[in-house]
Amino acid sequence: MESTEQPRSISGSMQSPRSPSLQPYLSVSVTDPVKLGNGVQAYISYRVITKTNLPEYQGPEKIVIRRYSDFVWLRDRLFEKYKGIFIPPLPEKSAVEKFRFSAEFIEMRRAALDIFVNRIALHPELQHSEDLRTFLQADEETMDRFRFQETGIFKKPADLMQMFRDVQSKVSDAVLGKEKPVEETTAAYEKLKHYIFELENHLAEAQKHAYRLVKRHRELGQSLLDFGKAVKLLGACEGEPTGKAFSDLGTKSELLSIKLQKEAQQVLMNFEEPLKDYVRYVQSIKATIAERGTAFKQHCELAETTKLKEINLDKLMLTRSDKVGEAEIEYREIKAESEEATRRFERIVTRMEEEIVRFQEQKTEEMGVAFHQFAKGQARLACSIADAWKSLLPKLEASSAV
Amino acid sequence: MMGSENADGFEETNLNSQREDMENLDLGVDGDAGGDDPLKKSVVNGDTSNSGYRSAMSTLSNVHDPLSPPPTVMIPADSDPLLAPPSAYQDFSSFGSKPISSDNSYIEPPSYADVIFSPFDENSDSEINGAEDSSLHSQFSDSLSRSPSSSSSDYIKITVSSPQKEQETSNSIVGGNTYITYQITTRTNLPHLGGPSEFSVRRRFRDVVTLADRLAESYRGFCIPPRPDKSVVESQVMQKQEFVEQRRVALEKYLRRLSAHPVIRNSEELKAFLQAQGKLPLQLSTDVASRMLDGAVKLPKQLFGEGGASAVPVQEVVQPAKGGRDLLRLFKELRQSVSNDWGGSKPPVVEEDKEFLEKKEKMHDLEQQIINASQQAESLVKAQQDMGETMGELGLAFIKLTKFENEEATSNAQRIRANDMKNLATAAVKASRFYRELNSQTVKHLDTLHEYLGMMMAVQGAFADRSSALLTVQTLLSELPSLQARVEKLEAASSKVFGGDKSRIRKIEELKETIKVTEDAKNVAIREYERIKENNRSEVERLDKERRADFMNMMKGFVVNQVGYAEKMGNVWAKVAEESSQYDREKQSS
Numbered sequence: 005m006e007s008t009e010q011p012r013s014i015s016g017s018m019q020s021p022r023s024p025s026l027q028p029y030l031s032v033s034v035t036d037p038v039k040l041g042n043g044v045q046a047y048i049s050y051r052v053i054t055k056t057n058l059p060e061y062q063g064p065e066k067i068v069i070r071r072y073s074d075f076v077w078l079r080d081r082l083f084e085k086y087k088g089i090f091i092p093p094l095p096e097k098s099a100v101e102k103f104r105f106s107a108e109f110i111e112m113r114r115a116a117l118d119i120f121v122n123r124i125a126l127h128p129e130l131q132h133s134e135d136l137r138t139f140l141q142a143d144e145e146t147m148d149r150f151r152f153q154e155t156g157i158f159k160k161p162a163d164l165m166q167m168f169r170d171v172q173s174k175v176s177d178a179v180l181g182k183e184k185p186v187e188e189t190t191a192a193y194e195k196l197k198h199y200i201f202e203l204e205n206h207l208a209e210a211q212k213h214a215y216r217l218v219k220r221h222r223e224l225g226q227s228l229l230d231f232g233k234a235v236k237l238l239g240a241c242e243g244e245p246t247g248k249a250f251s252d253l254g255t256k257s258e259l260l261s262i263k264l265q266k267e268a269q270q271v272l273m274n275f276e277e278p279l280k281d282y283v284r285y286v287q288s289i290k291a292t293i294a295e296r297g298t299a300f301k302q303h304c305e306l307a308e309t310t311k312l313k314e315i316n317l318d319k320l321m322l323t324r325s326d327k328v329g330e331a332e333i334e335y336r337e338i339k340a341e342s343e344e345a346t347r348r349f350e351r352i353v354t355r356m357e358e359e360i361v362r363f364q365e366q367k368t369e370e371m372g373v374a375f376h377q378f379a380k381g382q383a384r385l386a387c388s389i390a391d392a393w394k395s396l397l398p399k400l401e402a403s404s405a406v
Numbered sequence: 407m408m409g410s411e412n413a414d415g416f417e418e419t420n421l422n423s424q425r426e427d428m429e430n431l432d433l434g435v436d437g438d439a440g441g442d443d444p445l446k447k448s449v450v451n452g453d454t455s456n457s458g459y460r461s462a463m464s465t466l467s468n469v470h471d472p473l474s475p476p477p478t479v480m481i482p483a484d485s486d487p488l489l490a491p492p493s494a495y496q497d498f499s500s501f502g503s504k505p506i507s508s509d510n511s512y513i514e515p516p517s518y519a520d521v522i523f524s525p526f527d528e529n530s531d532s533e534i535n536g537a538e539d540s541s542l543h544s545q546f547s548d549s550l551s552r553s554p555s556s557s558s559s560d561y562i563k564i565t566v567s568s569p570q571k572e573q574e575t576s577n578s579i580v581g582g583n584t585y586i587t588y589q590i591t592t593r594t595n596l597p598h599l600g601g602p603s604e605f606s607v608r609r610r611f612r613d614v615v616t617l618a619d620r621l622a623e624s625y626r627g628f629c630i631p632p633r634p635d636k637s638v639v640e641s642q643v644m645q646k647q648e649f650v651e652q653r654r655v656a657l658e659k660y661l662r663r664l665s666a667h668p669v670i671r672n673s674e675e676l677k678a679f680l681q682a683q684g685k686l687p688l689q690l691s692t693d694v695a696s697r698m699l700d701g702a703v704k705l706p707k708q709l710f711g712e713g714g715a716s717a718v719p720v721q722e723v724v725q726p727a728k729g730g731r732d733l734l735r736l737f738k739e740l741r742q743s744v745s746n747d748w749g750g751s752k753p754p755v756v757e758e759d760k761e762f763l764e765k766k767e768k769m770h771d772l773e774q775q776i777i778n779a780s781q782q783a784e785s786l787v788k789a790q791q792d793m794g795e796t797m798g799e800l801g802l803a804f805i806k807l808t809k810f811e812n813e814e815a816t817s818n819a820q821r822i823r824a825n826d827m828k829n830l831a832t833a834a835v836k837a838s839r840f841y842r843e844l845n846s847q848t849v850k851h852l853d854t855l856h857e858y859l860g861m862m863m864a865v866q867g868a869f870a871d872r873s874s875a876l877l878t879v880q881t882l883l884s885e886l887p888s889l890q891a892r893v894e895k896l897e898a899a900s901s902k903v904f905g906g907d908k909s910r911i912r913k914i915e916e917l918k919e920t921i922k923v924t925e926d927a928k929n930v931a932i933r934e935y936e937r938i939k940e941n942n943r944s945e946v947e948r949l950d951k952e953r954r955a956d957f958m959n960m961m962k963g964f965v966v967n968q969v970g971y972a973e974k975m976g977n978v979w980a981k982v983a984e985e986s987s988q989y990d991r992e993k994q995s996s
Contacts (some may be wrong), residue, residue, distance in 0.1 A: 125802040199814045206807045213800040220793040227782065227789040238775040241768070244530040246954040248750035253961050298585035364819035369989075371823055373831045382837070386976030393968045400965065 030125045037110045040184040047071050048110060050117065054140045075117055077151045082133040083274040084375030085297045088355030089130065090363055091283030092123035110278060120152040166187050197293060204286045211279040218272045232257030244405035252399055256392050267385045271378065278374035282367060296352045303349040306342035313338050446733060479812050562594040562665045566658040569650045572763040585610050588657060592680045598672050605681060613686040614657060620675045620688050627941030629864040631663035640734040710927055767867055773862040776855055783852040794841025799835030806937065826986060833982045835973050844971035851967060858953055865949065872942050875935040882928040889924065893917045
C-alpha cells in the first residue's frame with residue numbers, strides 16, 4: 005500500500021521517468037528480512053535501501069541494515085523534535101514469542117516498516133530531518149551507539165497518554181497555587197479532540213471485525229477441506245454413479261478451500277492491516293494532542309509567572325529597592341522562556357492544522373484503496389467459487405440421468 | 407452528491423444496538439437472529455448424538471423458512487419461533503421502499519430466497535419460477551419419496567401439531583398423571599386410507615411407541631425408520647415448551663418417513679394409528695415384569711419338553727424371543743448362539759451368510775462415512791454462518807463509522823471517505839444476508855445425510871431381525887437331535903422291560919408329540935427366516951437405490967445453491983469494486 009498524496013518538495017518513488025535527475029527525490033525500501041542471533045536474543049534485521057539525488061545524502065544509493073528498535077529510535081527522535089506533526093505510526097512490538105518469527109508476521113511488519121519510512125521521506129518537514137539521514141546512512145555500529153544512548157530517555161506513548169489524561173482531568177496547577185484549568189477550550193479544538201477520541205473507538209471496532217473476518221475465511225476454508233475429504237470417503241462406499249459424483253464434489257470442495265485460505269491472507273494484508281494502521285495513526289494523533297496539552301500548559305504557566313515577575317519588578321522599581329537589578333534579570337529570563345514556550349505552542353497549533361488536512365486526505369486515499377481491493381478480492385473469490393461449482397453441474401446432471 | 411440524501415436513509419435504518427440494527431437491515435425476516443441460535447448451540451456442544459443436531463437442524467430449517475410458502479403445520483402461537491409468513495412478506499415489501507442504498511436491484515422478492523436456481527437460468531426475475539421451485543423444495547424436504555418408481559399421483563402428507571396437556575382418568579383424589587397429546591393430521595389420496603380425504607386424531611407418545619413395536623413385529627426384515635427416542639433425561643432437563651416442540655418435530659419426521667415407505671404406508675398398524683378415533687386399537691407393548699408374572703412362557707416349556715402337548719400357536723415361534731415374555735427361550739437361544747460361535751452345529755446355508763456378512767460390513771462402513779460426512783457438514787454450516795455473521799457485524803461497524811464521519815465532517819476528504827465506506831458497508835450487509843440464506847438452504851440439503859443416519863439404524867434393525875430369525879431356526883434345529891436321542895434311549899430301555907413300561911411308554915409318546923411340534927415350529931421358523939431374508943434383500947436394494955437418488959439430489963441442490971449465492975455475492979462486490987475503481991492501483995514491487 006503506497007501513500008500517493010502530492011509531494012510538496014521531494015518526490016518519492018512515483019517519479020516521472022523522464023526527468024529523474026532534475027527533480028529532487030528520496031525513495032526508500034525496506035526489504036529482505038533475515039533472522040539473526042539465537043534464542044531469546046534472536047531478532048529480525050532488514051535491508052534499508054535509499055535512492056536519492058539530494059546533496060545531503062552520500063551518493064545515489066545507500067544500503068544499511070536496520071532492526072526494529074532502530075525504527076523505534078527514529079520515531080522517538082522525530083516525536084521529540086517535531087512536536088505538532090503526526091509522526092507515522094510503527095507496527096506493534098509483538099509480545100507473543102511464538103508468533104514473532106512466523107512468515108506472516110515478518111512480512112506484515114516489513115511492509116508496515118516500509119510504509120513508515122516512506123511516509124517520513126514524503127513529509128515536507130520530516131524529510132529534512134537529520135535523524136532521518138542518520139537512520140538511512142549511518143553504519144550499523146554508529147546506529148547501535150545512537151540507539152543505546154537514547155533508550156529510556158524519551159517517553160513512550162503510554163506515558164504521553166498519562167500526561168494527556170492529566171490535562172483532560174483538569175489537574176490544578178500546584179506551582180501557581182491556583183485552582184485553574186490549564187486546557188485549551190476553543191470550540192474547534194474541543195471538536196477535534198472529541199472527533200479523534202470517538203474515531204479511535206469506531207475504527208478499533210471495525211478493525212476487530214475485519215480481523216475476525218480473516219479468521220472466518222480460514223475457518224470456512226478448513227471446513228470445506230474436511231467436508232471434501234469426508235465426502236470423498238463416502239463416495240468410496242457408494243457404487244456408481246453416486247460414488248464418482250461424491251468424489252468430484254469432494255475434489256471441488258478441497259480446491260475451494262485453497263482459494264479461501266488465499267483470500268484470507270489477502271484480506272489480512274490489504275484490508276485489516278490498513279485498518280490497523282489507521283487506528284495506529286489516530287493513536288499517534290492522540291500523542292500529539294497530549295504534547296500540545298503539555299505545551300499549552302507550559303505556555304500558560306510561564307505567561308502567568310512572567311506577569312507576576314513583571315508586577316513584582318514594577319513594585320520593586322517603585323520602592324527603588326536594590327533588588328531591582330536581580331529582579332530585572334529574572335524577569336527578562338522568564339519572559340524569554342515564556343515567549344519561547346508560546347512560540348513552541350503556536351508552532352504546534354499551526355503544524356496540527358496542516359497535519360489534519362494531510363491526514364484526512366491521506367486516509368481517504370489509503371482507505372479507498374483498501375476498500376477497493378477488498379471488494380475486488382471478494383468479487384474474485386465469489387466468482388471463482390461460482391465457476392468451480394458450476395463446472396460440476398453438467399457432470400452431476402449426466403450422472404443422475406443414468 | 408455526497409452523503410446528504412443517503413444520510414436520511416441512514417437515520418431510518420441506524421439503531422442503537424448492533425443486533426437490532428441487523429434485524430432492521432435484515433428486514434425483520436429471521437425471527438431467531440437476535441436470540442439463541444439453536445444451530446449454533448447444538449453444534450457448539452459438539453453434539454455427536456443424533457437428537458441434538460436433528461432437533462437443531464429441524465428448528466433451524468423451520469425458522470429459516472419464513473420466506474417459503476407456509477407449511478401446513480398448525481403451531482400454537484405461544485411456542486412458535488416462526489414469524490407468521492404473511493407479516494414477513496409485509497416487512498419485506500415495506501422495507502423495499504426505504505432503501506439502504508439508492509440501488510434496489512439486490513433486494514429481491516422474498517420467494518426468491520428459497521429458489522433452487524437452475525444453473526442455466528440467468529434470468530433472476532422470474533418470481534413464478536421461484537415460487538414453484540420453492541414449493542417443490544419444501545415438498546422435497548417433507549416427503550422422502552423422490553425415487554422414480556413411486557408414482558407422483560400418490561400423495562400422503564402428515565402433520566403433527568397442537569400439543570395439549572391431558573390427564574389420565576383415575577379414581578384417586580389426586581388425579582392421574584398428565585401427559586401430552588398431539589394432533590396428527592393426514593391428508594392423502596391413498597385409497598387404502600379412504601382417500602382422497604383429510605382426517606385428524608389425537609395421540610400421545612406412548613401410542614407412538616406401541617405403533618413402532620407393532621410394526622417391528624409385523625415387518626421383520628424390513629428397514630423400518632426408527633422412532634423418536636423416549637428421551638427420558640431430556641424431558642426432565644429441558645424446558646417443557648422446548649422439549650414438547652422438539653418432540654413434535656421428531657414425531658412429524660418419523661410419521662412422514664413411515665408414510666414414505668412403500669410397504670409400511672399401507673400397513674394396518676399405521677392406518678389404525680392415523681385414523682382410528684379415540685383409543686389406539688393396537689395391543690400395548692407390555693413390560694418385562696408383567697409378562698413374567700403372566701406366566702406366558704409357553705414355548706420354552708415346549709422346548710424343555712415339559713408340560714403337555716398344549717397347543718401353542720406356532721406363530722409364537724416366529725416372533726423373536728423378547729424380554730420377559732420368553733425369558734427362558736431367550737436363554738436357550740443365547741446358549742445356542744454361543745455354541746454357534748464356538749463352531750458347534752453349523753447353520754444350514756453357509757454361502758449366503760458370507761454374502762450377507764459382506765453386505766453387513768459394507769453397510770457398517772457406509773454408516774461410518776455418513777456419520778463422518780454429517781459431522782463435517784455440520785462444521786461447514788457453522789463456518790458459513792459465522793462468516794455471514796462477521797460480515798454483517800463488519801458492515802454495521804462501517805455504517806456507524808460512516809454516520810460518525812458525516813456528522814463530524816469538517817473536510818471534503820472526510821465526506822468522500824464516508825461515502826466510500828458506506829458502499830462497502832451496504833455491500834457487506836447484503837453479503838451477510840446472502841450467507842444466511844445460503845446457509846439455511848445448505849442445511850436443508852445436507853440434512854439428507856442426517857436423514858440417512860436414521861435409515862442406517864433401520865437397516866441394522868432389519869439385519870438384526872434376520873439374525874434373530876436364524877438363531878431361532880438354529881435353536882430348533884439343534885433341539886431335534888437331542889429330543890430324538892432321548893426317545894431312542896427311552897425306547898431302548900423300555901424294550902428291555904417285558905410287556906412294556908407304562909410310564910416310559912407314556913413319556914415316549916409325550917416326547918414324540920414334542921418332536922412333532924418342534925418339527926412344525928422348525929419348518930415355520932425356516933419359512934420365516936427365508937421370508938425375512940427376502941425382505942432384507944428387497945429392502946436393501948430399494949434403500950440403496952433411494953439413497954443414491956437422494957444423495958444425487960442432495961449434491962445437485964447443494965451445488966446449485968452455492969452457485970446461486972456465490973453469483974449474487976460476486977455481483978454485489980463487483981459493483982462496489984467498480985464504484986471505487988478510481989482507487990485501482992497497479993501493484994508496485996517494493
